Amino acid sequence: MHAFRNDPRSSSSVPIDVVGHDAALNPYLCGTVERRLAYALGRFADGIRRICVRVSDGHAPRGGDKSCKIELRVYSHDAIIVTASDARLDCAITKAAHAAARRMDEHYRRRGRRGRPSKRRVVENAFQEVAR
Secondary structure (H helix, E strand, O other), rough: EEEHHHOOOOOOOOEEEEEEEOOOHHHHHHHHHHHHHHHHHHHHHEEEEEEEEEEEOOOOOEEOEEEEEEEEOOOOOEEEEEEEEOOHHHHHHHHHHHHHHHHHHHHHHOOOOOOOHHHHHHHHHHHHHHHH
């Protein structure tokens, strides 16, 4: 089992723990996890306390499906857990990150509020205010 914690000076404001079960964690894989999560969950960063990612290389001796399990510790909820698997580990990470974003969106819709607006919407609003 290998573990990685993102650097507090990195661009991510949410602590990300990456744990590898039967999967070799290297800087490229950890960077991939951080980039995919930043892209998928960036607008929800204010509501997330911590992210724990577990990647595994499958149970079969010759490989098998790779899996990624993402656990989001949210301020207003206990935990949101999603799992995805694929023949390629980077694809499993991408699927799990997008599934986590969908779950966060559902969570905020149920509670009657949304995550931060997209950058595009913020820029459009700024242009509208300048035009006035």
